[in-house]
Amino acid sequence: MKKKSVLELLLGEWNTKTIVAIALGAALFGVLMNYGGITVFTNVKLTTAFLVPVVVGALFGPIPAALAAGLGNVIADTIGGWGYWWDWSIGNAVLGLLVGCLPLYGADIAKGIFKTKHAIIYVVIAVVGNALAFGLITPIFTQLFYGGELVVTFLQANAATLSNIAVLVIGGLPVLYALAARNASAQNLTKK
Amino acid sequence: MKTPLIVFDNFTFKYDAQVEPTLHDINLTLYEGEKVLILGQSGSGKSTMVHCLNGLIPYSFKGKIQGSLTIAGVDTLHTSIFQLSKIVGTVLQDSDAQFVALSVEDDVAFALENKSMPKKDMIPLVHYALNKVGMIDFLKQVPFELSGGQKQKVAVAGILHEDVKILLFDEPLASLDPVSNLRTVEMMDEMAQDGKTVIVVEHRFEDILHRKVDRVIVLEEGRIVFDGDVNRLLQEDILRKNGLREPLYVQALRMAKIDLKGLSLNQVQDVDFAHFKKQLSFLNDKHPLPPQKERLPLVEVKDVSFAYDPKKLVLKNISFKLYKGERLALVGQNGAGKSTLAKLLVGVIRPLSGSIEINGEDIKIYSIAEIANRIGYVMQNPNTMIVKHMIKEEVSLALTLRKYSADAIDKAVTEALTITGLESMSHWPINALSYGQKKRLTVASILALKPEVLILDEPTAGQDYRHYTEIMDFLNEINVSAGISFIFITHDIHLAIEYTDRALVFSDGSLIKDARIFDALSDQSILERASLTQTSLYTLAQKCGFEPERVIENFILHKGLYE
Amino acid sequence: MSRRFVINLVQGETYLQKLNGTTKLGLFLIVMVYTMMSFDLRLLLPLFILSWIGLASLKPNYKLILGLFGFIFFMNFVNIILYYAVNQDVGSSYLNGTRTVLIQFNSYWYLTIETLWYLSVRQFKMMTSFMISMVFILSITPGELASGMSGLKIPYKISTITSLAFRYIPEIFNDYETIKMSMQARGLELDKRRLNVFKRLKENLMILIPLIFTSFDRIGNIANALDLRGFGQGKSRTYYCEDPVTSRDKLFRGITILLIIFCISFMVYQNVNHFGMWFPFKI
Numbered sequence A: 001m002k003k004k005s006v007l008e009l010l011l012g013e014w015n016t017k018t019i020v021a022i023a024l025g026a027a028l029f030g031v032l033m034n035y036g037g038i039t040v041f042t043n044v045k046l047t048t049a050f051l052v053p054v055v056v057g058a059l060f061g062p063i064p065a066a067l068a069a070g071l072g073n074v075i076a077d078t079i080g081g082w083g084y085w086w087d088w089s090i091g092n093a094v095l096g097l098l099v100g101c102l103p104l105y106g107a108d109i110a111k112g113i114f115k116t117k118h119a120i121i122y123v124v125i126a127v128v129g130n131a132l133a134f135g136l137i138t139p140i141f142t143q144l145f146y147g148g149e150l151v152v153t154f155l156q157a158n159a160a161t162l163s164n165i166a167v168l169v170i171g172g173l174p175v176l177y178a179l180a181a182r183n184a185s186a187q188n189l190t191k192k
Numbered sequence B: 001m002k003t004p005l006i007v008f009d010n011f012t013f014k015y016d017a018q019v020e021p022t023l024h025d026i027n028l029t030l031y032e033g034e035k036v037l038i039l040g041q042s043g044s045g046k047s048t049m050v051h052c053l054n055g056l057i058p059y060s061f062k063g064k065i066q067g068s069l070t071i072a073g074v075d076t077l078h079t080s081i082f083q084l085s086k087i088v089g090t091v092l093q094d095s096d097a098q099f100v101a102l103s104v105e106d107d108v109a110f111a112l113e114n115k116s117m118p119k120k121d122m123i124p125l126v127h128y129a130l131n132k133v134g135m136i137d138f139l140k141q142v143p144f145e146l147s148g149g150q151k152q153k154v155a156v157a158g159i160l161h162e163d164v165k166i167l168l169f170d171e172p173l174a175s176l177d178p179v180s181n182l183r184t185v186e187m188m189d190e191m192a193q194d195g196k197t198v199i200v201v202e203h204r205f206e207d208i209l210h211r212k213v214d215r216v217i218v219l220e221e222g223r224i225v226f227d228g229d230v231n232r233l234l235q236e237d238i239l240r241k242n243g244l245r246e247p248l249y250v251q252a253l254r255m256a257k258i259d260l261k262g263l264s265l266n267q268v269q270d271v272d273f274a275h276f277k278k279q280l281s282f283l284n285d286k287h288p289l290p291p292q293k294e295r296l297p298l299v300e301v302k303d304v305s306f307a308y309d310p311k312k313l314v315l316k317n318i319s320f321k322l323y324k325g326e327r328l329a330l331v332g333q334n335g336a337g338k339s340t341l342a343k344l345l346v347g348v349i350r351p352l353s354g355s356i357e358i359n360g361e362d363i364k365i366y367s368i369a370e371i372a373n374r375i376g377y378v379m380q381n382p383n384t385m386i387v388k389h390m391i392k393e394e395v396s397l398a399l400t401l402r403k404y405s406a407d408a409i410d411k412a413v414t415e416a417l418t419i420t421g422l423e424s425m426s427h428w429p430i431n432a433l434s435y436g437q438k439k440r441l442t443v444a445s446i447l448a449l450k451p452e453v454l455i456l457d458e459p460t461a462g463q464d465y466r467h468y469t470e471i472m473d474f475l476n477e478i479n480v481s482a483g484i485s486f487i488f489i490t491h492d493i494h495l496a497i498e499y500t501d502r503a504l505v506f507s508d509g510s511l512i513k514d515a516r517i518f519d520a521l522s523d524q525s526i527l528e529r530a531s532l533t534q535t536s537l538y539t540l541a542q543k544c545g546f547e548p549e550r551v552i553e554n555f556i557l558h559k560g561l562y563e
Numbered sequence C: 001m002s003r004r005f006v007i008n009l010v011q012g013e014t015y016l017q018k019l020n021g022t023t024k025l026g027l028f029l030i031v032m033v034y035t036m037m038s039f040d041l042r043l044l045l046p047l048f049i050l051s052w053i054g055l056a057s058l059k060p061n062y063k064l065i066l067g068l069f070g071f072i073f074f075m076n077f078v079n080i081i082l083y084y085a086v087n088q089d090v091g092s093s094y095l096n097g098t099r100t101v102l103i104q105f106n107s108y109w110y111l112t113i114e115t116l117w118y119l120s121v122r123q124f125k126m127m128t129s130f131m132i133s134m135v136f137i138l139s140i141t142p143g144e145l146a147s148g149m150s151g152l153k154i155p156y157k158i159s160t161i162t163s164l165a166f167r168y169i170p171e172i173f174n175d176y177e178t179i180k181m182s183m184q185a186r187g188l189e190l191d192k193r194r195l196n197v198f199k200r201l202k203e204n205l206m207i208l209i210p211l212i213f214t215s216f217d218r219i220g221n222i223a224n225a226l227d228l229r230g231f232g233q234g235k236s237r238t239y240y241c242e243d244p245v246t247s248r249d250k251l252f253r254g255i256t257i258l259l260i261i262f263c264i265s266f267m268v269y270q271n272v273n274h275f276g277m278w279f280p281f282k283i
């Protein structure tokens, strides 16, 4: 098979399945943001929603993962009715993009390939990505949109970062392993 | 002169995930305007064939194709699913997935929207289609407020207005009530009259025969084993040989050892039963009523009402008793509240008023998990019930959670899988199963628990005769040997007659009859209110001037001998 | 999980609800920009009042709205208290550096007029932002949102993502319920009366993973259903749920355009003149 270029891997394959995956991912993200978490710090939640872009990314690539997380946050705000937090949506999209990068470093969950090497890269990206998304991107936009005290924004960002890393590592790794195992088993089927 | 429309030429298809092909060497030509029925056991490749016709194979399901399939002159390998969607309209087997929009009218309009049709042109088409399927009053309804059957009607409406040549229906009747079934069959017939080619996959052969079918294809393990008209199919005894259900009236004729050669068997109306009155007279024998056994009440439902939405009661003042070892049927039209009652019985939802007791104890003090030890519930839609991804894990889940020993789990799982005919696939992931296979899997996973009462919501929907009888016979066996009680929720009247002792008839949330099934069936007003219909045995009885109830009883009695 | 959302799934009959989706979305977006750009009470106050009028016209469930309002007020209030605690002069940096002590609590804690003003305006701004979101959410349905996005020339594949997402949210709740039911029916104990909080949390996770997988397993079937009805065929699509553009819409679209012009001019003006916050108590 032809090796895919980085750009192709980044964009993922844009067919109807991808669109549905983003939609279902966003819906799930929105629901889990609302009901699947515990509040840690003012407007920061320990939420399981972040498992969603990981799965979308693993199966469909980073850009779909980013869209699922970003739109998912907007949907969460819409069904929650607590007003729109665009700064956090953007941060979430960035994090979605980064944790959704699995195909870029060779993990192919759809074919059941997820090795220790990939797991390590994934964890590193989860840590660095969080620092970037919520330590830098979100505060910049918070400042831009609503003003505020940078120290507090950073403080919140740190709390978000820590809780997200916890979810991404403790929850994300088992999900990825399970998903890979599941797809690996769906091959070469015969009746006994 | 007939024009060939669909041509399979030495067509073989293998899913990437499979080692063996699912369709082998198909050679088949279907002509314009034909009305074709595809029969075959669950897992024989019917849906796979449908997917080849609408382009999902190879577009969506990846696999290896040999030979060719040509539709309206184009090779499907060299066209797109979009091009095909202009020629072929499909109603999928899974009506939940088919509903993609946010309301009924939006969903029906979806194909038109994709053609960029202006709104003013869409409105009449949408209304026309919804009128046809009898859903015009539900225009603004959101999907999760509809029952399974109602969704299926919307799915049909979604392709009714399309200007396509070929219409594919993958088990359109599976979750419809008998009257809706007749309407659907009539509707498919009208479309065939309009010159469309209609291809139907359906296990409920007898219901399909309500209107004439031009041609029947029988699949067995991915090969065509019969291709011809209904008469020949019935005369050559193809169905029984392939584990499929024959229409009841044909079975009756066979029991009477009547030679079917030369008879016109296309539809029950065509058969001149009176001519065979003598041979059929055994169906009119009188039997003493079996003595009433002493019965102990097990579950008692007392004046229960329930509403999802406070403004609309879904169940109104329901009271009945289920006796130990009894087999009970819940029948009634789509949306009558049968599944809701099942959910109440297992404690997933709790009554708004009234109470439910097991052995005299109100279940409201028990958790769902505790009730589950006594009442098992196999849900209507297998997809929502499955939580694991390997077949074995799914069946063993309940036992694992209850901390059974590994040996005990293994034994129970193997037994449950054997009964449901899934043993040979026990190492498969669930997403490689056909719909009917999934349904059997859910039955297996609850059977493994051996509860006192088992509720089965549409156990035979999408099942072929062989698997259906195996499951039902097994249930009968444990009913007798272990005294397990059953509640069957079903639209299949004959199933209710054959395998249950008593029926509760529901209409619009009310329990309108609690009686022996024959008593319910003999009351015309009950039939109408609950959207039930008589089976073909009733027609037979009428034509011969026999007592319908006796005919059915004798029929069931003799069935065992005849097989 | 309850299935009651703030957003309506079926279109209502009030004035704002009857507007065309594109009109609503366009107006909402520009008003959002307007709120974000302004730290000026003179700009925010009229909007805040208008948003209450808009809300009243929607005949909402006030109990729900007030509950949410209180919750958001509290969250933001905690935020500004934190701002204050971290930097008592936070206001001065936004108000051209002046510093007028209003109250001196003790040798360390004090409150300046600038900080009080800044924090109050910020709180007010957040509440205004909440209010217009509320009006928007209550006046639109998911279907209109999707058709509105198309109207704003956002590619229809993106707007389809939105409407599909809303279509499947109730389905996710259903899945959650059925998975829970299915697990409980197999013996997983989740009853509040039987378990402590931690155990329940752990058991709930046993539902979450199948929930994510079930949702993703759906993708194939839904995509097939879309493909089979010609989705993605053309460059554009139409919307059945779209309301015709009325004179009412034209009025609101006019207002939207004026607002766009205003916002652009305001931002340019602000940047050229290094104009900070409006502050009436400047000495």
Ligand SMILES: Nc1ncnc2c1ncn2[C@@H]1O[C@H](COP(=O)(O)OP(=O)(O)OP(=O)(O)O)[C@@H](O)[C@H]1O
Residues within 6 Å of the ligand: B015, B017, B018, B022, B040, B041, B042, B043, B044, B045, B046, B047, B048, B049, B061, B431, B432, B433, B434, B435, B436, B437, B462
């Ligand atoms: N996506 C898939 N991947 C791998 N194998 C599949 C897939 N879909 C179906 N199969 C296999 O192909 C066989 C035929 O399946 P198909 O769905 O065509 O059966 P069917 O005749 O429609 O059965 P039913 O009446 O139960 O719907 C089954 O044994 C199934 O395991």
Ligand SMILES: Nc1ncnc2c1ncn2[C@@H]1O[C@H](COP(=O)(O)OP(=O)(O)OP(=O)(O)O)[C@@H](O)[C@H]1O
Residues within 6 Å of the ligand: B144, B145, B146, B147, B148, B149, B150, B175, B308, B309, B314, B332, B333, B334, B335, B336, B337, B338, B339, B340, B341, B380
């Ligand atoms: N979760 C739900 N929320 C709201 N309404 C519901 C829900 N489930 C079912 N209903 C409504 O309750 C009524 C009874 O539904 P139920 O599923 O019990 O019908 P049913 O008799 O099982 O029908 P079918 O034969 O089509 O399966 C229907 O009108 C349906 O629209």
Ligand SMILES: [Mg+2]
Residues within 6 Å of the ligand: B046, B047, B048, B093, B170, B434, B435, B436
């Ligand atoms: Mg099938």
Ligand SMILES: [Mg+2]
Residues within 6 Å of the ligand: B147, B148, B338, B339, B340, B380, B457
């Ligand atoms: Mg039902």
